[in-house]
Amino acid sequence: MPIQTTSKIWHNGTLIPWEQATLHVMSHVIHYGSSVFEGIRCYGQPHGSAVFRLPEHMQRLLDSAKIYRMELPYTLEELCAGVVDVIEANGVTPCYIRPIVLRGYGEIGVSPKGSPIEVYIANFPWGKYIAGHGGADVCISSWNRLAPNTLPSLAKAGANYMNSQLIHMEAEVNGYQEGIALDVNGLVSEGSGENVFIVRNGVLYTPPLANSALSGITRDSVLTIARHLGLTVIEQSLPRELLYIADEVFFTGTAAEVSPIHSIDRIVIGDGKPGEITKSIADEFFGIANGLRPDRFGWLTPVKVNATEPVGV
Numbered sequence: 001m002p003i004q005t006t007s008k009i010w011h012n013g014t015l016i017p018w019e020q021a022t023l024h025v026m027s028h029v030i031h032y033g034s035s036v037f038e039g040i041r042c043y044g045q046p047h048g049s050a051v052f053r054l055p056e057h058m059q060r061l062l063d064s065a066k067i068y069r070m071e072l073p074y075t076l077e078e079l080c081a082g083v084v085d086v087i088e089a090n091g092v093t094p095c096y097i098r099p100i101v102l103r104g105y106g107e108i109g110v111s112p113k114g115s116p117i118e119v120y121i122a123n124f125p126w127g128k129y130i131a132g133h134g135g136a137d138v139c140i141s142s143w144n145r146l147a148p149n150t151l152p153s154l155a156k157a158g159a160n161y162m163n164s165q166l167i168h169m170e171a172e173v174n175g176y177q178e179g180i181a182l183d184v185n186g187l188v189s190e191g192s193g194e195n196v197f198i199v200r201n202g203v204l205y206t207p208p209l210a211n212s213a214l215s216g217i218t219r220d221s222v223l224t225i226a227r228h229l230g231l232t233v234i235e236q237s238l239p240r241e242l243l244y245i246a247d248e249v250f251f252t253g254t255a256a257e258v259s260p261i262h263s264i265d266r267i268v269i270g271d272g273k274p275g276e277i278t279k280s281i282a283d284e285f286f287g288i289a290n291g292l293r294p295d296r297f298g299w300l301t302p303v304k305v306n307a308t309e310p311v312g313v
């Protein structure tokens with residue numbers, strides 16, 4: 001989907017026009033993939049709008065930067081305030097927010113020391129990410145997720161998404177909406193941009209972070225909601241074939257939200273319809289995000305912009 005532009009982008013503490021948020025082709029990030037970033041959603045509320053789990057996202061951005069020795073001159077509070085400022089300046093909600101920290105124009109060698117750290121925060125409208133009415137048709141990718149001690153999975157780094165692109169492109173050319181990658185030991189890891197959950201015999205399972213999965217904020221939200229609903233939740237390594245015989249499988253992610261999976265490698269999951277547990281978790285997730293259920297876990301940061309689309313679950 002083409003990017004729908006807004007008016008301003010936050011750059012190193014000030015709001016600049018969207019068109020001026022440009023980089024020189026010789027910037028470090030362009031040659032070596034040296035960026036860390038976030039994806040966040042802001043939802044319309046019955047009154048105003050709210051960013052979903054803003055401090056958690058910005059803390060993950062700081063963590064990603066720390067792993068790559070990128071020193072940020074901004075605190076968690078300043079970064080969160082930057083997100084609210086840019087949304088309010090642009091006046092567009094619901095929206096997706098893309099903060100990015102990158103190594104800019106300075107030196108050409110691999111060493112990043114002489115290249116300045118630049119921070120940008122953009123926001124723009126972005127709708128549903130995973131297509132597929134009644135659930136996505138996905139495949140197991142022939143590409144593995146990042147091996148431990150190669151590119152760190154807990155850092156949400158731009159470079160990781162070269163692997164994600166391989167997974168996603170392979171799925172698309174073969175007629176699937178998305179791919180699920182295994183880790184280097186053949187255990188379930190994650191989608192190209194989503195965590196994976198399985199329901200079997202009423203129990204909710206998801207792979208642990210040690211299976212090369214990103215520490216998803218939506219993953220954490222779903223684990224919290226599931227425990228609140230009284231479900232048994234188990235984080236354990238999952239063999240590939242457990243996906244095929246699961247009663248329900250779904251993706252989670254900021255872009256994907258909670259997205260049911262209809263089939264994997266053309267094997268239909270359960271009875272082929274979004275399952276009851278997936279639905280009850282999704283209802284609570286969207287209910288909280290859209291301000292239609294109590295914000296019982298303190299996940300919403302209000303912004304003073306009225307949503308331009310009707311609020312819906």
Ligand SMILES: Cc1ncc(COP(=O)(O)O)c(C=O)c1O
Pocket residue numbers: 039164190191192193194195213214215216217218219252253254255
């Ligand atoms: C590779 C990968 N895994 C999982 C996720 C889900 O993470 P979150 O729920 O924080 O968006 C994402 C999206 O950010 C991702 O890119």
